[in-house]
Amino acid sequence: MTNIAIIGAGLSGLTAAKILNDYANITIFEKSRGVSGRMSTRLSEPYSFDHGAQYFKVRSEEFKEFITPMIFEGIIKPWDARFVEFKNSKITQRQKWAQSEPHYVGVPGMNSIAKELAKDLSVCLNVCVKKIKKKNDRWQLKDDQDKPLGEYDWVISTIPPEQALKVLPESIPFIKKISDFKMKSCFSLMLGFEKILPLEFDAAVVHGEDISWISVDNSKPGRNEKYSLLVHSTNQWSDEHFEDNHEHLIELLRNQTSKVINYDLSIAKHQAIHGWRFANIEKRRGETHYLDINQNIAVCGDWFIQGRVEAAFISGFEMANSLLNLLNLGEKGDK
Ligand SMILES: Cc1cc2nc3c(=O)[nH]c(=O)nc-3n(C[C@H](O)[C@H](O)[C@H](O)COP(=O)(O)OP(=O)(O)OC[C@H]3O[C@@H](n4cnc5c(N)ncnc54)[C@H](O)[C@@H]3O)c2cc1C
Structure with a gap:
């Protein structure tokens, strides 16, 4: 059984999780108290505001x-x-x-969409992933209190590039490319x-x-x-x-x-x-995600394409399908 940790419960992370969930054990870590990321809704009774995506x-x-x-x-x-x-x-x-x-x-x-997507997924809220480290071919995750969050075969980061640079190790091949993105x-x-x-x-x-x-x-x-x-x-x-x-x-x-x-x-x-x-982030052309089959790590998010809801979906969707193809994870429902 492949164990995959996804960092971030915005649309890109949830899209990827939905696609991969039938083939692998997925655990999502989200630092906020709810899912949605930049598609969140702020309740301030009696008012409510979609304060991110409109x-x-x-x-x-x-x-x-x-x-x-x-x-x-x-x-x-x-x-x-x-x-x-x-x-x-x-x-x-x-x-x-x-x-x-x-x-x-x-x-x-606006947050109803992420709430619906997260319904059948394993999401750990209020958990900020601080660092990930490779040990014996598996990824070890730690939170911001240095508490271990388990060991995984794969890690998928869906957080903005500036935040990803703090969490991901410098040894991964595309780390330099991530630093070119500025939100x-x-x-x-x-x-x-x-x-x-x-x-x-x-x-x-x-x-x-x-x-x-x-x-x-x-x-x-x-x-x-x-x-x-x-x-x-x-x-x-x-x-x-x-x-x-x-x-x-x-x-x-x-x-x-x-x-x-x-x-x-x-x-x-x-x-x-x-x-x-x-x-x-400005619209750009090029790769929709990064994925490294040697180190078992992938990165996605709207920022590969444009600061738009559909861009977050496309990035998560394409990354998850690339991973399914590469890993040949078997038939739906095998897990
Ligand atoms: C003000 C504003 C207005 C917008 N308006 C529109 C619009 O009108 N139309 C449109 O199409 N798009 C709009 N967008 C863009 C749209 O919201 C985003 O493109 C989309 O929501 C991004 O999804 P994502 O999953 O890529 O990233 P995010 O939604 O940012 O998800 C990343 C998640 O990772 C979590 N996270 C970060 N670091 C960690 C960590 N270390 N550990 C654990 N979790 C972590 C974050 O809390 C977040 O939930 C707007 C965005 C903003 C901010």
């Missing part, structure tokens, strides 16, 4: 096939938002998403209101400001009625301000959003911010 599109047949059962189950639905673009505090474009290709979301939160940061401003705001949109791209995105989060299907706004800052601004005081950042981003939409948002009853240190 929606996703489906271009490949493989991804379409993967999500179809969740569409039937009502776990994934299209978000028919009234979409606008802002420039100089003016709306320059309007579109109803219902009239274009589907913009999908998880229901009732950018992003802040998510979360605002909850006691009343409905008279806005003409549900989702907006903002040009020429330090904020890049505003959405009425509760306009997504299956959300509660509590009015909530989610704002993203640009990657460049976030990189420049990542270490700044959060109260100060809330004020700056809230005031800028108020200016863009011409509505005073200081009335928000709930105001919070989350900084994503490794949020996004």
Whole structure:
């Protein structure tokens, strides 16, 4: 029986686990208290915010096939938002998403998708893998308290490149290539209101400001009625301000959003911010994952392709299928 440890329970890790789970013993380690990674939902009663990915599109047949059962189950639905673009505090474009290709979301939160995928998998939450080390041909994992997490035939890392460099040993062949990837940061401003705001949109791209995105989060299907706004800052601004005081950042981003939409948002009853240190990466071509059959280690994640939900799926999917082919792991259900 092949024992595989997967580091990270975001979409790429869960996709890989789903594919490999019929052929091997899979254990997933996730440092957060829940699965989903950058597709998470933050609950701040009575409000809820998809503070990472906002929606996703489906271009490949493989991804379409993967999500179809969740569409039937009502776990994934299209978000028919009234979409606008802002420039100089003016709306320059309007579109109803219902009239274009589907913009999908998880229901009732973006994290519903990862929760569904993780249902039959072995996921160890609140476990941060600090180091992995080879001993007698097997990988030994340790957590951030130096506690052993077991021995495995294979390790699959699905965490952002900067974090992977800290966990993986320097001896693996593709370690230098990983250091070429640089992710950018992003802040998510979360605002909850006691009343409905008279806005003409549900989702907006903002040009020429330090904020890049505003959405009425509760306009997504299956959300509660509590009015909530989610704002993203640009990657460049976030990189420049990542270490700044959060109260100060809330004020700056809230005031800028108020200016863009011409509505005073200081009335928000709930105001919070989350900084994503490794949020996004430019689109690139090339390999979708790394895999080394001599050292029994593989690496995947959206960052091989682009900071997009579908990219995370493709990377995890292709890595897992390469591994199945290489290992010739036998018939489904053999384990
Ligand atoms: C603010 C923001 C907005 C976005 N908006 C969109 C959008 O609108 N549309 C879209 O398509 N995409 C969007 N994305 C991108 C999308 O969320 C990602 O592409 C996708 O979720 C990445 O999945 P992943 O599995 O590759 O990585 P992740 O989701 O980052 O998963 C990695 C997991 O590893 C865990 N981890 C890290 N280190 C360790 C460790 N040492 N031990 C154990 N666990 C560890 C992390 O906690 C995390 O759960 C957005 C992302 C952000 C941050």
